[in-house]
Amino acid sequence: MRARHVIAVAFILVLIGTKLTFFAVPIAEADARSIESGSVDVFQIHRSIKKLPVQNVHDMSFVFPSPAA
Secondary structure: OHHHHHHHHHHHHHHHHHHHHHOOOOOOOOOHHHHHHOOOOHHHHHHHHOOOOOOOOOOOOOOOOOOOO
């Protein structure tokens, strides 16, 4: 019975190792433009922020009920 358990655990470990080998997540590469320039266009960032849509939220996080009179 114990030999079967050892074989089953070894088989599961082999399957996990195979999965990690063949289906690994590719490493992301950085954008070449950001590396070359090395600077940030702050004016462009400020212009794009003004164009973002605004959503009004009725936040009631810190509204506490008044004590009963």
